[in-house]
Amino acid sequence: MLRERRRxxxxxxxxxxxxxxxxxxxxxxxxxxxxxxxxxxxxxxxFVSALALLAPVVAPAHPMQVNTAAQLTSPSRTHLLGTDLLxxxxxxxxxxxxxxxxxxxxxxxxxxxxxGLMLGLIAxxxxxxxxxxITRTMDVLLAIPYLLLALTIVALMGQRxxxxxxGIGLAGIPGTVxxxxxxxxxxxQRPFVLAARSVGCTGTRILWRxxxxxxxxxxxxxxxxxxxxxxxNASALTFLGVGxxxxxxxxxxxxxxxxxxxxxxxxxxxxxxxxxxxxxxxVNLVGDGLRDAIDPRLRV
Amino acid sequence: MLVRAGAPPQxxxxxxxxxxxxxxxxxxxxxxxxxxxxLNLGESWITGRRVTQMLSEAAWPTLxxxxxxxxxxxxxxxxxxxxxxxxxxxxxxxxxxxxxxxxVSTPVAWSGLLALLIFSVALGWLPPMGSGDILHLILPATxxxxxxxxxIARLTRAGLLDVLTEPYITVARSKGLPGRLVLARHVxxxxxxxxxxxxxxxxxxxxxxxxxxxxxxxxxxxxxxxxEAVLSQDLPVIQGIILLSASVYSLVNLAAxxxxxxxxxxxxx
Numbered sequence: 001m002l003r004e005r006r007r008x009x010x011x012x013x014x015x016x017x018x019x020x021x022x023x024x025x026x027x028x029x030x031x032x033x034x035x036x037x038x039x040x041x042x043x044x045x046x047f048v049s050a051l052a053l054l055a056p057v058v059a060p061a062h063p064m065q066v067n068t069a070a071q072l073t074s075p076s077r078t079h080l081l082g083t084d085l086l087x088x089x090x091x092x093x094x095x096x097x098x099x100x101x102x103x104x105x106x107x108x109x110x111x112x113x114x115x116g117l118m119l120g121l122i123a124x125x126x127x128x129x130x131x132x133x134i135t136r137t138m139d140v141l142l143a144i145p146y147l148l149l150a151l152t153i154v155a156l157m158g159q160r161x162x163x164x165x166x167g168i169g170l171a172g173i174p175g176t177v178x179x180x181x182x183x184x185x186x187x188x189q190r191p192f193v194l195a196a197r198s199v200g201c202t203g204t205r206i207l208w209r210x211x212x213x214x215x216x217x218x219x220x221x222x223x224x225x226x227x228x229x230x231x232x233n234a235s236a237l238t239f240l241g242v243g244x245x246x247x248x249x250x251x252x253x254x255x256x257x258x259x260x261x262x263x264x265x266x267x268x269x270x271x272x273x274x275x276x277x278x279x280x281x282x283v284n285l286v287g288d289g290l291r292d293a294i295d296p297r298l299r300v
Numbered sequence: 301m302l303v304r305a306g307a308p309p310q311x312x313x314x315x316x317x318x319x320x321x322x323x324x325x326x327x328x329x330x331x332x333x334x335x336x337x338x339l340n341l342g343e344s345w346i347t348g349r350r351v352t353q354m355l356s357e358a359a360w361p362t363l364x365x366x367x368x369x370x371x372x373x374x375x376x377x378x379x380x381x382x383x384x385x386x387x388x389x390x391x392x393x394x395x396x397x398x399x400x401x402x403x404v405s406t407p408v409a410w411s412g413l414l415a416l417l418i419f420s421v422a423l424g425w426l427p428p429m430g431s432g433d434i435l436h437l438i439l440p441a442t443x444x445x446x447x448x449x450x451x452i453a454r455l456t457r458a459g460l461l462d463v464l465t466e467p468y469i470t471v472a473r474s475k476g477l478p479g480r481l482v483l484a485r486h487v488x489x490x491x492x493x494x495x496x497x498x499x500x501x502x503x504x505x506x507x508x509x510x511x512x513x514x515x516x517x518x519x520x521x522x523x524x525x526x527x528e529a530v531l532s533q534d535l536p537v538i539q540g541i542i543l544l545s546a547s548v549y550s551l552v553n554l555a556a557x558x559x560x561x562x563x564x565x566x567x568x569x
Contacts, residue, residue, distance in 0.1 A: 037394065143546040147508030147523075148538070151530040232407055236512050239409040240527050255410060262413070273410035280405035288401070 030292040038289020041282040048279060052098030059092040063249045075267055082267040084257065090271055097249035097272070101231055101279070104165045104250070108230030111169025112176050113223040119173070120180025121215070125188060125207050135181065138174040146171040150233060154242050161234075161250065164243050168230045179222050179298075183215040190214075217294035224290055228283035235276055251276045336543070342536040351540040354525065359544070362521035365444065365513065366506045368437050372445025373452055374499065376403075380449070381456025381495075386483065388461060397457065404450030408509050412443045412516035429518040440517045444509045448502045455498040459491035466490075493560040493567075500556035507545055 032038055051058060060080070067087030075082040081090040123134035141149070150167040157163030187193065188211060196206050235252025237243035244250040251272045258269030291298050316322050320331060335342065341351035377400070384396040419426045419439060426439050463469065464487060472482045511523030522541065529537035561567050 037398075140546075143549045144542055145507040145526070145545050145549075146505075147511055148526055148530070148542065148545070151527065152538075155530050155533070228405060232405070233508075235407045235409065236508065239407075239512055240515060242527075242531065252407070252409075255407070255413075259409075259413060262417070269410075269413065273407070273413070276410060277402070277406045280407075281401055284401050284405055285398075 029294070029296055030289075032289050032293045035289045035292060038286055038292075041285035041289070044278070044282045045286060048098055048275075048282075049102060051095055052102060055092075055095040055099060059089075059095045061089040061092045063088065063093040063096040064247070065089070065092075074265070081271045082265065084254075084265070084268045085261055090254075090268055093249035093254060094251070094271055094275060097251050097254060098275075100161060100244070100248065100250040101234070101252070101276070104161055104168075104234045105227040105231040105283070107162070107165035108169035108172065108234070109223045109226040111166055112172030112226050112230075113219060116173045116176025116222075117180055117215075117219050120177045120219075121184055121207060121212065123177060124181040124184025125203070125211060131181075134177065138177045141174040142178075146233075147236070150237060151240075151242060154237060159242060159245050161244055161248070164234050164237055165230070168233045168237070171233075172226050172229065176219075176222055176226070180215060180219055183218040183295075183298075184211055187211050187214045217290075218298055221287055221291045221294060221298060224287035225284060228280040228287065231276065231280050231283070251279075332539075341540040341543070344534050344537050346532050346534045346537075351536050354537060355522075355540050355544055358520060358522045358525045361519055362507075362510050362514070362523060364437060365440055365510055365519065365521060366503070368441030369444035369448065369506060369509070369513075370499070370502070372442050373449040373502065376446060377449040377452025378456050378495070380453040382460060382483065382488075384453070384457045385460035385464065386479065393457075396453070400450040400453035402450075403446040406447070408443060408447050408512040409516060411446065412440070412513060415439050415443050416516070436517075436519075440513045440519060443516075444506070444513045447509055448505055451498055451502060451505075452495065456491070456495050459494045460487055463487045463490045489563060493564055496556045496559055497553075500553045503549055503552045 055063075060078075065088060067083065069087065071083065071085060071087045073083045073087075081094065083089055084093070119134055119138075123131045149171040150164075153167035153170055154163045157166060193206060193210055196210050201210070234243055234250070235255065238250060238252035239256050244253040246253070254272035255269055255276065258265070258267075258272060262269050313322070320328055323331075339352060341355070343350055344354060347354075380396040380400050384393045384400075387393050387396075416439065427436050460483075469482060469486060472486050473479075477485075507523060507526070509523075510521060511527055513519070514521045514523040515527075522545075525537065526541055528534070529541065
């Protein structure tokens with residue numbers, strides 16, 4: 001009888017095409033050494049950074065050297081990526097610009113990560129009113145569009161690349177605090193924290209010696225992803241006319257310049273635009289790789 | 301309306317008194333709240349026009365753009381995420397996720413430029429500049445939408461994978477439900493809330509993206525108003541924009557939370 005009923009409720013399984021092998025376990029850690037995509041991206045980033053650092057050695061020309069005889073020449077043997085409106089060598093500008101673009105990204109990520117980590121640690125670990133104070137403040141800041149924050153800070157600090165990095169970094173703090181705080185809250189419930197407390201560790205010691213090491217990985221993942229985010233936003237600010245001062249070979253500024261004579265000389269915009277995209281993509285892939293290796297359940 | 305730098309102190313003091321900056325902060329705040337409550341946000345220091353009027357004029361094109369972009373982002377993001385989750389570990393998964401990352405990693409200025417070149421200049425399918433009808437909206441909305449589709453795709457994939465590993469999914473599969481039915485009936489409704497949250501959070505990103513998109517496609521809108529207001533230090537307009545965007549952001553997030561409450565009976569208890 002029961003058997004009959006079951007058949008009625010659930011028709012006899014027929015062969016349905018499976019979407020694929022569906023996952024059966026929770027996401028697992030995947031060491032970086034086995035992550036081909038992340039390793040490729042990392043190699044690319046190391047290559048680009050090395051070239052940018054060695055720009056004075058490897059660049060065929062000075063990035064600001066104007067050559068009115070060679071305006072907007074197409075890529076050739078003397079100018080591998082062509083020249084721009086003022087006859088400056090695009091490849092050299094790209095190499096020198098890499099220092100600025102990557103520098104802005106790293107500086108902004110540092111500006112976002114360090115205060116963000118501190119505030120997140122304090123918020124996640126302290127008693128309720130400090131926690132709510134920090135969390136509410138960050139929620140208020142999150143409701144203000146980050147572009148407005150960054151724009152305002154850049155407008156106050158003047159049109160310099162450091163200002164851009166600071167503006168973007170400060171605008172990135174609330175997001176960092178949110179993620180770090182969540183990580184701290186989940187770590188402080190684990191048994192080893194209770195064990196540390198029961199043998200008489202002070203709160204400060206628990207925070208520094210037991211909780212910080214356990215959320216550092218998460219913070220690293222966030223900081224890495226923020227490098228890419230910062231590079232993108234620096235180029236957006238430049239595009240809106242508040243980023244890099246004119247003439248500076250920052251990639252976003254080059255893209256912006258190249259836009260003006262895109263029809264005549266597409267190589268300027270194409271070279272800088274593709275480098276921007278590839279670099280940010282590589283940074284994000286490395287960030288994802290780190291996440292899979294350190295904290296696979298992190299949602300970012 | 302603004303006093304020139306280096307103007308005589310008397311002129312500066314006069315101007316400060318005119319704006320009310322010589323009053324105590326608490327009084328200034330009370331005045332601001334009182335006029336805001338009556339929907340009076342003051343006048344622009346640069347153009348002298350009423351801020352509420354400037355905002356309402358700029359808000360519509362941006363709302364259009366934001367809704368269009370959200371539609372694109374949700375369709376593409378949810379599609380890629382579902383594809384990646386149901387084919388986890390295959391080349392379809394990594395392909396979809398790299399495509400999503402590529403969308404996140406491309407500067408809107410660059411993708412907008414490429415889209416303009418390909419679809420307006422080379423193929424001539426869509427109008428390049430300006431705003432107005434739906435044809436003018438397609439390119440900007442797609443460019444902006446693809447930039448925020450990545451985040452939605454990643455969250456969708458992670459959320460679906462979380463649910464797919466639950467025992468009741470194994471039950472649904474073992475009683476013979478076809479895969480797409482399991483996805484539609486058992487997986488998606490449970491995976492939806494976090495995705496809704498990230499969609500709501502994307503609204504904060506949209507205004508920033510809209511500023512660049514509006515500049516690329518020569519559209520009017522809030523994004524351009526923000527940039528102009530900040531660069532010309534037009535404080536009443538900046539205040540108005542912050543008030544408007546923070547309200548929209550809070551409302552959208554409130555709506556996402558309410559939907560979460562409606563969708564997931566576990567939250568209600």
